[in-house]
Amino acid sequence: MPTTWGRYVYGAAALAIGLVGVTFGDFAGVWQPFPDAPNRQLIAYAVAALFVVGGGLILTRRFTGIGALLCAALYAMFAFFWLNMRLLNHPEEMVFYNGVAEQMAMAMGGVALYATQNESDWSGRLGQAAQLIFGLCCMVFGTAHFVYTSETASMVPAWLPPNQRLWAVLTGIFHSAGGLALLSGIYALVAARALTAMFIGFGLLVWAPILAGDWHDHINWAGNAINLALVGAAWAIGDNIAQRRNGH
Numbered sequence: 001m002p003t004t005w006g007r008y009v010y011g012a013a014a015l016a017i018g019l020v021g022v023t024f025g026d027f028a029g030v031w032q033p034f035p036d037a038p039n040r041q042l043i044a045y046a047v048a049a050l051f052v053v054g055g056g057l058i059l060t061r062r063f064t065g066i067g068a069l070l071c072a073a074l075y076a077m078f079a080f081f082w083l084n085m086r087l088l089n090h091p092e093e094m095v096f097y098n099g100v101a102e103q104m105a106m107a108m109g110g111v112a113l114y115a116t117q118n119e120s121d122w123s124g125r126l127g128q129a130a131q132l133i134f135g136l137c138c139m140v141f142g143t144a145h146f147v148y149t150s151e152t153a154s155m156v157p158a159w160l161p162p163n164q165r166l167w168a169v170l171t172g173i174f175h176s177a178g179g180l181a182l183l184s185g186i187y188a189l190v191a192a193r194a195l196t197a198m199f200i201g202f203g204l205l206v207w208a209p210i211l212a213g214d215w216h217d218h219i220n221w222a223g224n225a226i227n228l229a230l231v232g233a234a235w236a237i238g239d240n241i242a243q244r245r246n247g248h
Contacts (some may be wrong), residue, residue, distance in 0.1 A: 004116055004239035007064060010109050010232030013056030014071045016225040020218070021048025028222035050074060058113070065117045072110025075229075079103035094147040101140035102230070108134040109233020112240040127240040129191075134237050137183025138175045138195065145172025155206050174198055184236070189245065192238030199231040 017028065027044050057067025078181060079100050087096040108130040115127035145152050145168055152168035160167055174194070181191030207227050211220045 004113075004236065004243075005023040006109070006232055006235030006237075006239040007058060009228065010071070010113055010236050011055045011058030011064075011067065013225060013229035013232045014051045014058060015056075016228055017222070018048045018051030018055060020221045020225050021045070021051065024218040024221070026218060028219075029228060047074065065114045067165060068110040068117070070110075072114070075103050075107035075110065076225065079107060094144055097140050097170055098110070098144040101137040102226070103136055104231050105137035105141075106229045107227075108137070109229070109236040112233075113236040116240045116243050122245055127244055130243060131182050131188065131228075133238055135179045136232065138179030138182065140179075142172045142174075142176030142179060145169070145175060157205055157209070160205070171198065189238055189241045190232075192234055192241055196231060196234040199227060199234055203227045203231065230232045 019068070021027065021044060024039055025044060027047070034053055050070065054067045054070040054074065057063040057070065082096060082099040082103060086093075090096055110128055112134070115123045115130065118126075145205040149165060149168045149172070150170070153164040156164040158164060161199045175198075178191040178195040178198075181187045203224065207224045209218075211224050214220055
């Protein structure tokens with residue numbers, strides 16, 4: 001089994017998401033509103049526990065593949081909720097496409113990680129599929145930045161020159177360019193690494209300061225954990241591309 005840094009980040013993110021869920025006893029803000037089931041909070045704890053288990057398995061080398069599939073299934077479940085409860089009811093709203101794409105992007109990180117750890121004949125095709133779907137998700141992210149430029153700009157630190165709006169547009173372009181590269185296969189590894197770096201930048205410049213400003217808000221913790229999951233997913237996609245390129 002190859003050692004990949006994406007595995008550690010993706011696993012740590014799952015642990016973080018799970019621990020945040022256990023601490024607050026609720027689903028992350030991006031998963032709201034979760035269906036009002038009779039035992040809603042119990043379900044929230046169960047999902048959080050599964051993320052903790054999944055993250056722990058990923059970080060345990062022998063069970064990385066099982067943990068990756070578990071986390072991928074959990075993210076895919078929430079992608080289905082976004083699709084069924086929001087997007088299908090309001091297909092004119094770009095924000096719902098973005099919500100589905102965010103969950104699917106994180107799911108594809110788990111699929112890519114599983115493919116990287118698996119030596120089956122079909123693991124290459126599985127990794128390729130994860131790359132393509134992740135690329136499509138990045139195209140959606142880029143489109144959302146263009147549609148919601150003002151909202152995106154409001155999250156950019158005001159001290160970044162030359163202005164917040166330009167960075168909102170540029171990150172939309174970077175998302176779209178990265179997605180195109182992953183879809184076409186041209187400079188795909190470079191794109192995966194660049195997307196990883198951009199998500200890390202979002203964490204350092206946007207989410208970490210938000211958390212530092214209010215340590216008591218659930219969404220601030222969840223937002224940091226979700227962004228870390230995107231970092232891990234992009235990293236895992238890149239690791240898988242590198243592995244396939246080297247013929248392993």
